[in-house]
Amino acid sequence: MDMNRRQVLKTSGGATFLALLAAAGWIPSAYADAPGWSKAEFDTHTMDATLAALGAGKPVTSSDVAFFSTPDIAENGAVVPIGVTSKLPNAESIAILVEKNPFTLAALFDLPAGTEPTISTRVKMRETSNVYALVKAGGKYFMTSKEIKVTLGGCGG
Amino acid sequence: MADPMKIRANLVGDSTEVKVLMSHEMDTGLVKDKSGKIIPAWWIQTVKVTHNDKVVLTAQWGTAVSKNPFMSFKFKGGAKGDKVTITWVDNHNDSRTDTAVIA
Known part of the structure; x- marks a missing residue:
């Protein structure tokens, strides 16, 4: 199966065919991203690349965006x-970016209208890093940042 | 099939506060197991929350979201007894849907 797939890819060449195969369910589902998940946005490794992928350009630093219940020092980088x-x-949206993680965009x-712009979650951090909260409001992007010190990295290292 | 989510939905003033704890490994694909083999990335990629069939939150996650993910948020317009339904889909296209009643 694997050999065939590679041969098919070689001979037909191109992502479109791959997408067709995925749509037809011929590729093991383990390789298929969830519908609605944006690989272009998540497969980025620097702040600039992530902001560009999100279409955020250069966000305005705003004190109207704030962190809450977020530590200055995280003892365990696996759960921050x-x-x-x-x-x-x-x-319209809230994004959490961790500058020094292998993938910058965390979440x-x-x-939708009616949902309050207040979100909390837990993320992994490889090392001490600036964490950015990016908010899209009225079609524009606003950002605030905070350094979180990590005493034990969250990537199993 | 993954374990059920733990969902709490409580009316606070005129908003409904939703808290959810999901059961998922959230492997980053960067960690090696004891034999030195890379554990493949396996993580929840999308989350959708609906209240009486109206979408109140959608999320996309990277591998940086912690194991057994937690999330909380608030939306307006819920009433006691209404249903809040949450669905996640991971990169194996495995998914899980659970429902809670607003208290």
């Missing part, structure tokens, strides 16, 4: 609580 809230009207939350 992050809370983000925004006072900006018409918030992206889309907020």
